[in-house]
Amino acid sequence: MIFAQIFDAINIGLVILDRDLKVCKWNRWMEMNSGIPAAEIVGSHIFDFFPNLKTRKFLRSCKSVFTFGNFCFFSQKLHRCLFPFKTTGCFDTRFEYMQQSCAMGPLRDENNEVKYLFIYVQDVTEAATYEQKLVEMNMRDSLTGIYNRRFLESKLREEFKRHKRYSRPLSIIMFDIDFFKKVNDKYGHQCGDFILKSVSSMIASQIRNVDFLIRYGGEEFCCLLPETALEPALGVAERFRKSVMEHDNNFDGNNIKVTISLGVAEIRPNISSPETLLKKVDEALYRAKRKGRNRVEAMI
Amino acid sequence: MDVKKEKILTDEEVDILQEIMNIAFGQAASDLADVIDIHVILSVPFVKILQAPELPGYIRDEIRDICNISIIEQKFLGKFRGNALMVFPSHAGKELIALFGLEENMHPDADPAETLGRETLMEVGNIMIGACIGKLSELLRDSVTYSPPRIIIENHPCDTIPDSQLAADDSAIVLKTVFSFDRGSISGFVFLVTSHESIQWLKEALRKFIERYE
Numbered sequence: 206m207i208f209a210q211i212f213d214a215i216n217i218g219l220v221i222l223d224r225d226l227k228v229c230k231w232n233r234w235m236e237m238n239s240g241i242p243a244a245e246i247v248g249s250h251i252f253d254f255f256p257n258l259k260t261r262k263f264l265r266s267c268k269s270v271f272t273f274g275n276f277c278f279f280s281q282k283l284h285r286c287l288f289p290f291k292t293t294g295c296f297d298t299r300f301e302y303m304q305q306s307c308a309m310g311p312l313r314d315e316n317n318e319v320k321y322l323f324i325y326v327q328d329v330t331e332a333a334t335y336e337q338k339l340v341e342m343n344m345r346d347s348l349t350g351i352y353n354r355r356f357l358e359s360k361l362r363e364e365f366k367r368h369k370r371y372s373r374p375l376s377i378i379m380f381d382i383d384f385f386k387k388v389n390d391k392y393g394h395q396c397g398d399f400i401l402k403s404v405s406s407m408i409a410s411q412i413r414n415v416d417f418l419i420r421y422g423g424e425e426f427c428c429l430l431p432e433t434a435l436e437p438a439l440g441v442a443e444r445f446r447k448s449v450m451e452h453d454n455n456f457d458g459n460n461i462k463v464t465i466s467l468g469v470a471e472i473r474p475n476i477s478s479p480e481t482l483l484k485k486v487d488e489a490l491y492r493a494k495r496k497g498r499n500r501v502e503a504m505i
Numbered sequence: 506m507d508v509k510k511e512k513i514l515t516d517e518e519v520d521i522l523q524e525i526m527n528i529a530f531g532q533a534a535s536d537l538a539d540v541i542d543i544h545v546i547l548s549v550p551f552v553k554i555l556q557a558p559e560l561p562g563y564i565r566d567e568i569r570d571i572c573n574i575s576i577i578e579q580k581f582l583g584k585f586r587g588n589a590l591m592v593f594p595s596h597a598g599k600e601l602i603a604l605f606g607l608e609e610n611m612h613p614d615a616d617p618a619e620t621l622g623r624e625t626l627m628e629v630g631n632i633m634i635g636a637c638i639g640k641l642s643e644l645l646r647d648s649v650t651y652s653p654p655r656i657i658i659e660n661h662p663c664d665t666i667p668d669s670q671l672a673a674d675d676s677a678i679v680l681k682t683v684f685s686f687d688r689g690s691i692s693g694f695v696f697l698v699t700s701h702e703s704i705q706w707l708k709e710a711l712r713k714f715i716e717r718y719e
Contacts, residue, residue, distance in 0.1 A: 262605075262628075268540045273533075274643070275635030276651040283624035308653065317648055 218288070218326030221312065224271060226251050229321060238290040238303065238328075255288060263287075270311050270322045279307040281329050292330055304333040346420040348398060349405040357419040357427055361479035364431060368472050376438035378428040379486040380445065380467040383498040385424040388461060397424075399456045400463055407452055408445055427486075435471040435503060442467045442501040450499060464499035466490060471504070513554050513704060514678065521711045522678070526550040529640035530682055537636050543604060547637075548683040555679050560698065563679065568592060568694060575623075576658040577630030581638045583649030584706045587699035589634040595660045597691045598622025601629050604686060627654040633684060637695055645710040678704070 212219060213233040221230035227250055231243040241254060252259050262284075266277035279287050286305040293303070306329045312321040344356035352360075364375050382388075382404060389397040401424060408428070409418050417429040428445075430438050446467055454461045468489025476482050485504045493502040514522070527549060534547040555563055568574060573595040580588055599622045631654045642649045678699045685692035699707065 265541055265632075269632060269635060272536050272540055273636050273639035274648060275632070275639055276653075277635075278628070278631060278653045280624055280627070280653075282620055283628070310650065313648060317646075 218324075220251075220324040220326070221321050222251055222267070222324070223321055226267060228254075235288075235326070238293070239288060257289070258287065266309050267322060270309055271319050274311040274313070274319050276308060276310040279305070279309070281306045281333055287324070288326060299337065300330055300333065303328050304330040349402050349420050351405050351409060351426075352417055352419040354419065354421055357417070357421065357429070358479070360417060360429060361482070364429065365472070365479055365482075373432055374434040374471060376430045376433045376435055376469060376471040377482060377486050378430065378438060378442045378445070378467055378469050379421065379483075379490045380426050380428075380442070380465045381490060381494070382424040383464045383466055383494075385463070388463065392456065392459065392461065396456045396459075396461070400454055400461065403452070403454045404449055404463065404465070407448060411444065411448065412441075433471075435469060438469050438471065439501060439503055442469050446499065446501055466493040466498045467501045468493055469501060469503050514708070518708060518711050519552055519554070521715050522680075522707075523550070523552045525641065525644050525711070525714060526552060526680055526682075529644055530637060533636040533640040536640070537632070540636075541605070541632060543686055545633075546685045550680050550682040553679045553681065557698065560679065560696070564590075564592065564694075564696065567681070573660050574658065575626055575656060575660055577627055577634075577654050578657045579631060579634045579654040580652040581634075581642075581649045582651070583642055583647045584703060585642050585645060585647045585649065585699065585710070586703045587697060589638060590657075590696040590698065591630040591634055591693060592696070593626055593630075593693040594691075597693065598626045600691055601625045601686070604691070605629060623656055623659065627656065630654045633695060637682070638697070641697075645707075645714060647710065678707075 212230070215232070216234065218235045218238065219230065219232040220228065220235060223229050227248060228246050231241070231246050233243075236242055239254075246254055262279075266275075266279075269275040270277060281304045284305075284307070285300075286302050287307045288303075288305065290303040290305075292300055306327045307324060309322055309324045311319040312323055314320045344352055346353040361377075367373065368375050382400065385397065385400070388400055401420075405418065405420065405426065408426070412418060412428060415431055419427045419429070421427045428441075430441065433441070446465060449463065449465045452462075454463065468486045468491070470476075470482055470486035470489055472482060476485065489502045489504045493500050496502065530547045530550050534545055537543070537545045537547075553563075575593050575595050575598070577591040577593070578588055579591075580586075602621055602625045605625065605628070631651075634654070635651065638649060638651075678697070680695075680697040682695050683692060684695065
């Protein structure tokens with residue numbers, strides 16, 4: 206059968222199983238990526254070689270292919286992969302295993318009866334990697350690498366919902382580098398960028414991994430503290446203030462000292478929206494500025 | 506008023522189709538229980554002939570009482586061909602994750618619950634649509650293949666389903682069933698919209714079907 210050559214030529218994994226889920230066909234792509242030669246696996250139960258396939262979903266899918274002649278789809282998003290193959294040819298990826306988009310369907314005999322099922326396996330690692338990078342880029346600030354304002358807005362909405370359900374505390378710190386314009390004017394914008402990176406990475410190293418550090422605007426930052434009430438949040442803010450003040454920023458032979466002013470707010474019953482919370486913390490920050498900078502102020 | 510309707514299928518043909526649907530969906534429900542280990546109730550399907558552009562309005566009227574909906578679409582391709590639409594209330598995805606035992610598939614670094622909810626809707630949609638179409642085409646002696654399911658409307662207020670999404674052929678046979686899982690806590694609708702090209706074939710298949718019993 207001349208057309209059957211396509212089976213081994215195609216850049217997709219193809220597997221055919223009989224009703225007992227024994228392997229009948231295992232194409233070259235599958236041999237190459239699994240390292241299992243067809244001669245070895247054909248005739249064996251698929252679970253003998255891939256015991257992790259034996260999930261409720263997989264068994265149900267096989268059953269529905271044989272019962273309804275259904276197609277079943279195993280999306281990369283939900284399943285990551287059906288067959289755990291090492292990633293090959295895709296170096297710049299964070300996935301340990303090849304990301305796969307798979308589907309399963311019936312093969313019928315001349316009487317229209319479903320005799321076999323086929324599985325095809327597509328390598329989508331590259332696309333999944335791009336997607337992941339895009340998602341990352343969409344929520345991170347390109348200069349400092351910390352989260353961006355868009356991320357804050359969606360995270361705050363989420364945290365508000367959580368707060369409504371479980372009434373757990375949530376605080377936010379907003380801070381701003383004092384006289385940042387002067388740094389820019391005196392040392393240049395490259396130095397300004399250096400200071401932004403230096404301050405953000407130092408603060409980032411001090412927070413818990415449940416907290417979120419966000420670049421809110423030019424030299425303005427926010428830190429979201431889940432499960433934290435106002436009082437402890439004030440303590441955290443004070444720690445930030447001290448460490449920034451004491452930190453040496455060495456740029457181009459100059460040691461540049463900067464300070465920050467901070468406002469702190471927490472969710473209260475009268476604060477019904479993320480916008481109100483941001484307004485409260487912004488007011489506190491401006492009070493810190495007005496009262497002479499390099500200090501922490503709580504919401505009123 | 507229904508001049509166009511008469512052109513598509515005769516009253517007798519609609520009756521036969523209704524009968525086939527009753528059988529198909531009855532079998533589908535019992536096979537589904539066997540395959541997915543979940544008790545599914547599929548209502549007696551309802552057959553209606555519509556012009557395709559009327560469909561969004563029809564869906565809006567049918568599901569008025571559900572607030573926000575998501576719609577899964579899957580194309581089926583055989584001699585009998587068209588689109589299957591499955592309408593779920595928006596919250597259903599998250600509840601179905603547990604019901605269908607899909608947590609075990611969740612990867613530790615899995616996407617947020619919303620993504621999983623969407624994927625679950627597609628997966629459940631695929632099973633339900635496959636069962637319904639599969640049985641129907643079996644009775645009509647056809648065999649069909651399917652496109653992967655996709656979400657065409659997500660978390661949308663049902664009174665504002667856009668018309669453009671669903672306008673297809675000039676005419677559509679709408680087969681509607683109401684399903685529910687898990688003692689009725691999650692329910693929705695399946696609409697099958699057959700494409701114009703398969704209507705000639707369908708008429709023929711209906712005739713052959715009834716001949717087998719005459």
